[in-house]
Amino acid sequence: MSAIDAAAAATGIDSFGLMERAGAAAAAATLRLHPGALRFVVLCGPGNNGGDAYVAARHLLESGATVALFHLGDPAKLKGDAARARAGCALQGQELGLYRPGAGDVVIDGLFGAGLGRAVPAGVAALTKRVAEAGIAVLAIDLPSGVDGRTGKVLGAAFRARNTITFMTRKPGHLLMPGRELCGELEVFDIGIPARIIRAEAGGAIAENTPDAWKAVLPAEQLETHKYRRGHLVVFSGEADKTGAARMSAASGLKAGAGLVTIAAPDAAMAANAAHLTAVMLHAIDDAAELEDWLSDTRLQTFVLGPGFGIDARARAYVTALADRRLVLDADGISSFKDDPQQLFDLFRGEPRLVLTPHEGEFSRLFPDIGGDDALGKVDKALAAARRANAAIVYKGADTVIASPDGRALINTNAPAWLATAGSGDVLAGIIGGLLAQGLPAFEAAAAGVWLHGEAARRAGKGLTAEDLAVAVLPL
Template sequence: MGPWAVAWSGGDTGGSTDPAPLVIDALFGTGLRCGLEASLLEQFSRLNRGAQTRIACDVPSGVDSDSGVMLSEIPDFDMTVTFGALKPAHRLMPAMQRCGRVVLADIGVAAGSDWSEIGRSALPQIDPEAHKYSRGLVHLLAGKMPGAIALSAKAAARSGAGYVRVSTSRSIEGLPYAIVQTDIGQINDERIGCLVVGPGMGDLPQVLSLALTSHAPKVIDADAIAQLGEPERLREQDAVLTPHEGEFVRLFGKLEGSKAERALAAARRSGAVVVYKGPDTLVASPDGRLGFAPPAPTWLASAGTGDVLSGMIGALRARGMAAFEAACAAVWLHGRAAEIAGSGMIADDLVEAIPSAFDHLND
């Protein structure tokens, strides 16, 4: 984009500098790396304050397109039209919330990258001769807070696992009868398709230590992340790690770079697929692939929704999907389930909406 802005009011402005009903921001392109000069920012802000509709080209001026960092304080836009490919800022906070609806315009440029937006996934088909073990056994390890592991277990069952089993020293009330509760670890059962550890674990590091002795693929969440100590403990594991911001910093420290760069650095260091959760969730693979989650409802920011995501990933791993693909598919389905459950949902409602989210894969 060239260095200009357009303010259109439906006719000749006659040189007027009054705010217009429609502002089209084409002031700077994607290479902006510093804030707007004070005089320019003042005029830009004045035009935008009076606009009924604001549309940005590529990214709103004042945004770093690579990191999503705000270089200047600017208003929210109603729409951003970008060309050729999405930019990281369209899916990274805080810029994501400034962009409004993002529209990708095809300009005939083939854009290939290991970084992509997460979309609908093709899930493994159920073999006509399948049985409960071939459809996928998810084994979960309970801890001090049974409600969290119950959410994970129910999410795994609703996400198509053929058999869901929970190791628990005390019976968990409210679990469907279809979910097996056992007081035996059974973590070396060769039929296990995925092991889930961390939700509701509490300060019981021995539960994590037990999980790490299993050769099964794993989802490591919540308290288990806090108990890992060193990310390198996962290098010999086939693991998906699901930290939110606080857990990420506790395990990996304050890494340099954008959230995308930090996610990839964490995946390389740990050897695990990292689901870096938040309003701008990312899925990073040690091989350099990076998935950006599409916008999800803000009401996902509530207790227990991460436990649900862990169970969903566990089920898709047990069904035979590779770690990165399973994590991406679960993140997409998680967001769609939240849309279906509605703004008043709690995590229990999110679980119940999972089957409908799966139906959306065929839309």
């Protein structure tokens, strides 16, 4: 956003005009959201976020509201647009530490915004605690102070906002946890920066995961088609007492649009699988040699390995045999390479055809140095892992990040809280496999699969089981 602001100014756009519109939008939102407030308490920081807050305070005062203003640092040291905004506000502020929450207060947080790069001062940390304990509603300008706009991490302490007002476009900290939760309800206001400048400066490398990010690569629907044109997905089953996970993956791949789905199972697990399958086919595979023979059928190009499979050398041998095919590696498949991740990465060079779907623990096992680097945010970690593995990475969680080796990353936001249930990851692996089988590139298949997964959870509703989730999957 700093680059966008500078580029806008370079084209002749009045930077103070942008600040004026931002502050006016914050004031208008405050009045709309809190018509019953007895007092608006405006907290002004030492930079342009504070400038927005001074403008908001002026508009609130002119509207007839009761307004109190508190500032961080010496306001006489403000420069540029922020100094001009302060000069235009008739209120005489007090030092921030003097504020004591009162009944009927609403706090407008204009201390730091999205540009904070270090832990908040002790006085601010103490204030966030007092405000939270008093149950005072907070409206944040741009981002709750204390939240890192790049990573969503809390830098020491942060306000928990009921509403956040930001401008032109969301920042990663609005979507990544815990920032997303601390923002409350988020609104984005257009303050007059041309979209062409935002596109040119932001680059589009990091975005929200929506259909716009991948719909261009979806296969065209054709009347004259057959099952093999829609792809053949193979899902590997575990032993006889661990077959359910593979069946959920297989069912989900079929629902996601694969033309055929086969479960490849040990001979001892064939009966357990056969008792529960109809549209999904079965094929017996007991070892890597049998798999190699089966792979002579060149129509077999897309595989899911991991759900319920077991963590062992057999998993590594199967993955080695599949090195020239498209593969979704999940759960036990990922953990099977924890002692030598590079062995896995070396198998899948060239055009990306591997999708890895780790949760936090699996990510740390496969990428211990990246996972343990506290200086990196979730997007940074996912991108570093994608480059190292030459794979599409689905870094799972409430804020799942999908990353590509070429530097693209998408943050997913459509997953409801009730998606966190046993077997949910098996369903996701199957959906991604079904999309890979239809010819989507690895990154786009992963991103579309994560989005479909979230939509299925919304359709299934609260209290869903993994079986409910698989049934609720719809093709793109």
